[in-house]
Amino acid sequence: MAQVKPDLRSILNALVFIVTIGALFVLNLATKPPDLLVSERRAPAKLPAFTWQSAASGSFMSRFEDYAADNFFCREGFRSIRAFTVFHILRQSDKSGLYLGLSGAGEFKPPDPAALRLSAEKIRKAADMLAGCDVYYALIPDKSIYAGRYLPGFDLRQAELILAEILGDVPYISLEGCLNAGSFYRTDLHWKQTAIADVAAEICGAMGAELDLYEYIRILAGEFKGVYAGQLALPMDPESMIYMDNPFLSAWVLNDATLAFEECPVYDLALFRGIDPYDLFLRGPQALVRLENPYAPPGDLYVFRDSFGSSLAPLLASAYSSVTLIDLRYIDMRILGQYMEFAPGADVLFLYSSQILNNPSVLKV
Amino acid sequence: MESHPLRQPLSGKYKRSPMVFSRIEFLYYFLPITLFLYFITPAPGGSPRLKNTILLAASMVFYAWGEPIYVLLMAAQCTAAWLFGLLMDRYRSKAKGVMLISAAFSLSGLLLFKYANFFIVNINSIAGLGLPQLRAELPVGISFYTFQILSYTVDLYRGKVEVQRNLIDFSSYVALFPQLIAGPIVRYSDIAAELKSRRVDIPGFAKGARRFIIGLGKKVLLANLLGELVDIFKHSGDSSVLFVWIYLVAYSLHIYFDFSGYSDMAIGLGHMLGFTFPENFNYPYIAGSITDFWRRWHMTLSGWFRDYVYIPLGGNRVSVGRFMVNIMVVWALTGFWHGADWNFILWGLYFGLILLIEKHFLGKLLDRWPRPLRHAYVLFVVLISWTLFDAQGLSEILSRVGRVFGAGSSGFAGREALYYLRSYMLPLAAGLIGCTPLPKLLMGKLERAKPISGILTFAEPLALAALLLTATAFIVDGSFNPFIYFRF
Numbered sequence: 001m002a003q004v005k006p007d008l009r010s011i012l013n014a015l016v017f018i019v020t021i022g023a024l025f026v027l028n029l030a031t032k033p034p035d036l037l038v039s040e041r042r043a044p045a046k047l048p049a050f051t052w053q054s055a056a057s058g059s060f061m062s063r064f065e066d067y068a069a070d071n072f073f074c075r076e077g078f079r080s081i082r083a084f085t086v087f088h089i090l091r092q093s094d095k096s097g098l099y100l101g102l103s104g105a106g107e108f109k110p111p112d113p114a115a116l117r118l119s120a121e122k123i124r125k126a127a128d129m130l131a132g133c134d135v136y137y138a139l140i141p142d143k144s145i146y147a148g149r150y151l152p153g154f155d156l157r158q159a160e161l162i163l164a165e166i167l168g169d170v171p172y173i174s175l176e177g178c179l180n181a182g183s184f185y186r187t188d189l190h191w192k193q194t195a196i197a198d199v200a201a202e203i204c205g206a207m208g209a210e211l212d213l214y215e216y217i218r219i220l221a222g223e224f225k226g227v228y229a230g231q232l233a234l235p236m237d238p239e240s241m242i243y244m245d246n247p248f249l250s251a252w253v254l255n256d257a258t259l260a261f262e263e264c265p266v267y268d269l270a271l272f273r274g275i276d277p278y279d280l281f282l283r284g285p286q287a288l289v290r291l292e293n294p295y296a297p298p299g300d301l302y303v304f305r306d307s308f309g310s311s312l313a314p315l316l317a318s319a320y321s322s323v324t325l326i327d328l329r330y331i332d333m334r335i336l337g338q339y340m341e342f343a344p345g346a347d348v349l350f351l352y353s354s355q356i357l358n359n360p361s362v363l364k365v
Numbered sequence: 366m367e368s369h370p371l372r373q374p375l376s377g378k379y380k381r382s383p384m385v386f387s388r389i390e391f392l393y394y395f396l397p398i399t400l401f402l403y404f405i406t407p408a409p410g411g412s413p414r415l416k417n418t419i420l421l422a423a424s425m426v427f428y429a430w431g432e433p434i435y436v437l438l439m440a441a442q443c444t445a446a447w448l449f450g451l452l453m454d455r456y457r458s459k460a461k462g463v464m465l466i467s468a469a470f471s472l473s474g475l476l477l478f479k480y481a482n483f484f485i486v487n488i489n490s491i492a493g494l495g496l497p498q499l500r501a502e503l504p505v506g507i508s509f510y511t512f513q514i515l516s517y518t519v520d521l522y523r524g525k526v527e528v529q530r531n532l533i534d535f536s537s538y539v540a541l542f543p544q545l546i547a548g549p550i551v552r553y554s555d556i557a558a559e560l561k562s563r564r565v566d567i568p569g570f571a572k573g574a575r576r577f578i579i580g581l582g583k584k585v586l587l588a589n590l591l592g593e594l595v596d597i598f599k600h601s602g603d604s605s606v607l608f609v610w611i612y613l614v615a616y617s618l619h620i621y622f623d624f625s626g627y628s629d630m631a632i633g634l635g636h637m638l639g640f641t642f643p644e645n646f647n648y649p650y651i652a653g654s655i656t657d658f659w660r661r662w663h664m665t666l667s668g669w670f671r672d673y674v675y676i677p678l679g680g681n682r683v684s685v686g687r688f689m690v691n692i693m694v695v696w697a698l699t700g701f702w703h704g705a706d707w708n709f710i711l712w713g714l715y716f717g718l719i720l721l722i723e724k725h726f727l728g729k730l731l732d733r734w735p736r737p738l739r740h741a742y743v744l745f746v747v748l749i750s751w752t753l754f755d756a757q758g759l760s761e762i763l764s765r766v767g768r769v770f771g772a773g774s775s776g777f778a779g780r781e782a783l784y785y786l787r788s789y790m791l792p793l794a795a796g797l798i799g800c801t802p803l804p805k806l807l808m809g810k811l812e813r814a815k816p817i818s819g820i821l822t823f824a825e826p827l828a829l830a831a832l833l834l835t836a837t838a839f840i841v842d843g844s845f846n847p848f849i850y851f852r853f
Contacts, residue, residue: 080838
């Protein structure tokens with residue numbers, strides 16, 4: 001075998017490979033893992049301890065793979081390279097379902113008919129437990145339908161038809177016309193509280209209540225980037241989160257530990273600076289929250305809701321002296337009576353976004 | 366033939382996935398450590414035995430990563446085949462018997478872990494029995510390493526190779542991590558000399574690195590993206606004719622880039638380590654006939670079946686009837702090798718039938734057809750074959766094939782089909798161009814153009830660096846990363 005003299009290109013090609021895998025190997029070992037993956041709002045996987053037992057069971061390998069993926073050197077930078085390649089070089093319309101449209105960034109997920117039916121059946125079952133109340137339901141349209149172009153996302157019409165099959169005699173409040181592309185944060189899933197007065201008015205009107213937002217003032221909480229900014233990994237400008245404050249509102253939340261209601265801020269600015277800024281509104285995910293407004297017309301409203309309801313409820317509280325939010329993801333319908341009672345003749349609204357209706361297993365009914 | 370129980374994912378406490386080349390733990394942990402140890406290990410007197418030992422140890426770690434227990438099965442298979450080889454060499458008069466026992470032992474693992482449940486399910490179905498199924502997962506790469514062991518055993522019996530007296534060298538051949546779990550199917554004769562003596566130098570390493578990066582790009586940037594499109598089709602409610610054609614094209618490109626990308630990476634790693642593995646693909650989609658297609662697609666598998674099954678059955682030196690039977694047997698087995706399910710057998714028989722038709726009727730006619738027509742014929746036959754390959758049952762096969770021709774479709778073009786056609790236009794176009802020799806021809810022309818050739822000295826390493834980093838970005842950000850050919 002004759003010795004082949006390497007040419008410059010061979011040397012450079014070999015160097016490219018060696019330096020890249022070698023440098024990233026060293027950097028992966030040398031770099032301190034982050035405490036938090038900000039874009040994914042979770043802690044990264046930890047380096048697993050090696051034991052023969054964990055190796056034999058495969059748990060070491062499985063956990064090491066998670067660790068290697070989560071703690072990769074310059075992870076966010078690499079994620080941005082991928083996003084740039086997908087949108088600007090390959091000119092794709094979305095990145096694994098994440099899109100950029102008129103309504104900003106979003107994720108399209110088509111309705112799952114079986115899931116929607118199951119959700120509707122759960123709502124039906126819950127509604128049947130509320131004898132003596134006036135029950136309504138509304139579906140929060142996914143922001144993808146306002147994206148300005150066809151996206152194979154949530155088909156509102158199909159979802160409405162499926163829900164109506166099972167909830168036919170429960171009055172439906174359509175919110176489609178109350179929203180537009182500007183109603184949602186460009187970087188987040190949620191709607192803006194400042195853009196849903198029409199939604200609140202539509203709901204109140206359908207239930208025979210009168211919305212009056214005269215007392216509300218707009219206050220800037222600060223700037224934030226929503227969940228899709230992190231998921232897309234593209235440069236996106238921060239957005240202003242403004243809330244509608246009413247000095248006469250008070251909020252009471254069910255404490256998980258003491259199982260008693262305790263007063264809390266309607267808008268908690270400390271939580272705005274946390275992992276999920278939308279938790280500003282009524283402390284985000286909570287099983288039971290009650291809003292009281294002594295200057296509103298007497299009346300009780302119960303809203304079975306997800307996170308969208310947190311920002312809507314303070315507006316609805318201008319039309320009802322008591323608004324109770326119930327999140328069936330965190331409390332089972334069957335034990336609800338231990339913590340609250342439904343006032344006879346009260347209005348009840350089931351208000352869910354497409355994400356929840358497409359994932360009925362989270363609803364505890 | 367509805368969804369087969371074997372296709373149901375086996376539940377386990379931990380996800381067990383093999384350490385494939387396009388994963389972080391391989392690229393940025395296993396490979397740098399292995400290459401470092403390999404290159405600092407001396408080769409006293411030019412003998413690479415110490416390096417072989419390092420490779421064997423690394424290969425065991427590589428295999429055990431996804432299959433902690435089954436590494437023992439592979440070790441047992443290696444040791445048994447090695448011992449039977451020694452016996453065959455020592456007792457030449459009884460070599461045939463030893464060869465048959467060795468082959469039976471090697472095949473027993475494959476039959477037990479890959480095919481036993483297929484037979485049990487079908488026997489239960491036909492005879493109305495309730496025989497219990499085996500609760501064992503398919504050892505990754507068992508089809509590949511079994512065939513490699515068999516090639517040694519049979520070639521040793523035929524006197525084509527010399528007996529390997531060193532267990533480490535023999536096990537290094539079988540377990541060599543670059544080709545362990547998805548080929549190419551390397552015969553012992555391909556690398557016997559390199560196990561004894563091989564040169565590891567910069568040009569070889571650079572050639573391997575270049576091939577590896579290109580293969581990684583094919584896998585991560587094309588195969589995975591097109592695989593996403595295939596997945597979208599399968600979960601879509603759009604049943605238009607256009608969408609099923611998009612699916613067919615996407616799947617055809619996906620499986621080609623997935624497998625040929627893996628083969629490129631394996632061959633590239635081989636070069637880096639001083640081995641020359643056989644080529645596995647030669648632009649199959651430009652074939653002018655199905656006979657030609659199978660000379661270009663998974664060449665090491667078709668070559669294996671030709672030399673170890675077809676020719677021993679008599680090849681084409683038999684009566685027409687026997688020849689037809691031989692062909693159908695070989696192709697049924699080829700299909701069965703890809704998976705223990707009826708659709709794979711049907712897929713194999715489909716190609717067997719078409720090869721017979723080409724041999725006896727269509728072949729001469731094809732020669733007179735204009736080239737575009739011949740290519741169209743091949744692509745149509747191959748595209749339809751992938752519906753058999755990728756289907757989850759007979760009803761799905763019939764439904765998809767029907768929709769290709771408009772039967773049962775919701776119209777010509779649905780909104781989703783148009784959306785995804787637009788979204789995947791560039792990846793599809795890149796795939797269509799990339800599966801032809803055009804990029805290679807263009808590169809050859811640039812190489813020959815003097816001023817450009819000089820620029821390439823720096824442009825090529827830069828392009829490779831960009832490709833490696835972009836592929837890494839997709840790996841870091843994505844979880845959609847399975848290789849198709851592990852199942853085989």
